[in-house]
Amino acid sequence: MNVRLLTETQIRGLLDFGETIAAVEKSLADFSSGKILQPPVVHLDLPFFQGEVHVKSAHVRGEEFFVIKVASGFYANPSRGLPVGNGLMLVFEAETGRPLALLFDNGLITEMRTGAAGAVAARHLARSSVPIVGLVGAGTQARFQLRALMEVRSPREIRVWSRDPSRTRSFIEDMKPLFAVDFRAVSSPAEAAGGADLIVTATPSRVPLLKRSWLSPGVHITAVGSDGPEKCELDPDILAGADLLYCDSIAQCSLFGETHRALEKKAIASSKISGELGEIILGAKPGRFDAGQITVADLTGLGAEDAAAAAVVYRKALSSDLGVFIEI
Numbered sequence: 130m131n132v133r134l135l136t137e138t139q140i141r142g143l144l145d146f147g148e149t150i151a152a153v154e155k156s157l158a159d160f161s162s163g164k165i166l167q168p169p170v171v172h173l174d175l176p177f178f179q180g181e182v183h184v185k186s187a188h189v190r191g192e193e194f195f196v197i198k199v200a201s202g203f204y205a206n207p208s209r210g211l212p213v214g215n216g217l218m219l220v221f222e223a224e225t226g227r228p229l230a231l232l233f234d235n236g237l238i239t240e241m242r243t244g245a246a247g248a249v250a251a252r253h254l255a256r257s258s259v260p261i262v263g264l265v266g267a268g269t270q271a272r273f274q275l276r277a278l279m280e281v282r283s284p285r286e287i288r289v290w291s292r293d294p295s296r297t298r299s300f301i302e303d304m305k306p307l308f309a310v311d312f313r314a315v316s317s318p319a320e321a322a323g324g325a326d327l328i329v330t331a332t333p334s335r336v337p338l339l340k341r342s343w344l345s346p347g348v349h350i351t352a353v354g355s356d357g358p359e360k361c362e363l364d365p366d367i368l369a370g371a372d373l374l375y376c377d378s379i380a381q382c383s384l385f386g387e388t389h390r391a392l393e394k395k396a397i398a399s400s401k402i403s404g405e406l407g408e409i410i411l412g413a414k415p416g417r418f419d420a421g422q423i424t425v426a427d428l429t430g431l432g433a434e435d436a437a438a439a440a441v442v443y444r445k446a447l448s449s450d451l452g453v454f455i456e457i
Contacts, residue, residue, distance in 0.1 A: 130228075130456065130457050131454040131455070131456055131457075132228050132230060132454065132456075132457055133229065133443075133446060133452040133453070134230070134231050134233065134452055134453050135230065135232050135233065135234075135451065136233050137234050140232060140234045141237060143442050143445040143449075143451070144238065144241055144441060144442055144445075146244070146248075146276060146280050149242060149244075149277075149438055150248050150277060150280060150281070152242075152438055152440070153246050153249055153437060153438065154245075154249045154252075155437060156431065156433040156436065156437035157246070157249060157407040157431070157434070158407045158410040158411050159433060160378065160405070160407050160431055160433045161405045161407025161410075161413075162407065164189055165187055165188070165189055165432075165436075166189075167187040167188075168186060168432075169384075170385075171183065171184035171185075172357055172358075174357070175203075178205065179203060179205040180203040180205075181201065181202050181357060182199065182201045183198075183200050183201070183356065183357075184197070184198065185197075185430070186198065186432050186435075186436075187431070187433045187435065188223055188436065189433070189436060193222065193223055193224070194220050194222065194223055194436070194439075194440055194443065195220075195436065196219065196221070196432070196435055196436040196439045197218070198217075198218045198219075198238075198239065198439075199216050199217055199218075200214065200215070200216035200236055201215050201216055201236070202333065203215070212235070212269065213268065213269060214235075214236035214239070214240060215235050215236050216234065216235065216236040216239055217233050217235075218231075218232040218234060218435065218439045219231055219232070220439055220440075220443050228457070230452070232439060238438045238439060238442065239430075239435065240269060240273045242430075242437070242438040243270060243273060243274075243434075244273030244276060244277035244278075245434075245438075246377060246406075246428050246430070247274045247277055247278060247351045247426075247428065248280055248281045249410070250349075250406060250426035250428060251278055251349065253409045253410065253416045253417070254373065254375060254406075254416055254426055255282065255326070255327050255349035255424070256326060256327075256347060256417070256420055257282075258326070259282050259327040260285050260286060260326055261284065261288065261326050261327075262275075262282075262284040262287050262288070262325060262326065263288045263290075263315075263321035263325035263329070264288065264290070264300075264328075264329050264331070265321055265328065265329070265330040265331070265332060265338055265362065266290075266291060266329075266332040266354065267289050267290070267291035267300035268291070268296065268300075268332070270331040270353065270354075271289075271300060271329070271331045272300065272303065272304065274331050274351070275308075276307070278329070279308055282327070284310055284326075285310055286310060286313065287308075287310055287312050288313045288325065289301060289313065289314055290315045290317060290321040294314070297314045301314060318339055318343075319343045322343040322344060323343055323345070325348055326347065326348060326349070327349045328344075328348060328349070328351070329352075329353070330350070330352045330353065330363065332362055333354055333360060334354060334360060334361065334362050335359050335361065337361055337362065337363055337364040337365075339362065339363050339364060341364060341366040341369075344423060346421045346423065347421050347422065347423070348423055349423075349424045349425075350371075350424070350425045351426045351428065352387050352425065352428065353428045353430075355385065355387050355389075355390070355427070356385065356386070356430055358384065358389060360385070361387060362387065363425070365387075365394045365396030367425065368387060368388065368391040368396060368397050368401065368425060368427075369391065369396045369397050371424060372419075372424060373403045373416070373417065373423075373424040374388070374397075374424075374425045374427065375404055375406050375414075375416075375424070375426050375427070376406070376426075376427045377407075377427070377431050378431055379402055379404070379405055381429050381431070382402075382429050383399070385429060386427045386428075386429040387427045388427045406428075
């Protein structure tokens with residue numbers, strides 16, 4: 130039995146943001162329409178090493194593949210000269226369980242599909258014009274969020290905040306050559322949020338970073354950092370005061386994510402949740418229908434998104450005969 134091996138460099142050449150956004154949008158719709166088989170996420174926290182590991186998997190009914198992903202975040206890695214995120218994906222034949230491919234992506238597919246999910250949320254929940262964008266966080270995922278967002282919106286000013294000013298400077302140095310917009314390093318989350326039309330939070334914070342009083346009417350917030358039950362980036366009052374609160378998965382966001390924290394603190398009842406992002410894509414829910422609404426997308430990351438993005442990579446590898454094979 131031969132298994133195809135692909136490296137991060139090869140995968141990078143097979144996956145672009147346009148295709149990833151389209152695949153993730155479809156996966157969210159498939160999830161909300163009940164086409165996805167997806168077990169609960171497995172979390173392994175390694176606090177002594179400032180690390181965390183997540184295992185996600187999914188199968189789209191009727192698809193010829195299913196995918197299992199292992200992704201990690203080790204937050205002391207930059208001091209060792211290593212990236213924070215890492216991981217790999219395994220592609221299996223759905224009919225037989227036969228392993229087909231091992232994708233040594235070093236977390237690239239996860240980063241891209243998470244950025245893509247943010248772009249999908251902006252497409253359906255943000256106003257069409259978002260002149261000012263605030264980024265809370267300046268790490269790798271913040272870069273992917275911005276690159277994907279620029280596929281669906283055209284801001285003129287990007288405000289960037291990080292706890293580490295050197296990371297903010299590095300972010301701006303990396304992104305400024307790519308986009309003809311004004312970048313501003315700001316000194317606080319409040320400064321990033323004040324007057325912003327769209328805010329993205331992409332941090333591993335375990336304490337709220339954004340407050341309701343800082344928000345302007347009509348702002349959209351995409352929160353992507355809270356992928357574990359101990360994490361939070363938004364004060365629960367933001368969710369309580371939002372006109373629309375959409376989740377990638379209501380069940381998953383109720384277990385971890387911003388929705389989980391707001392429910393736990395009794396800041397909101399479950400009836401406050403407007404629905405799932407996939408329901409907007411399907412036309413079952415309206416999404417934003419007024420320019421003055423404050424909207425929130427709570428994105429905890431779905432195995433369905435991983436499976437969709439990995440399928441794009443695997444199919445393109447097949448058609449280009451890319452990768453090497455090992456016999457098992």
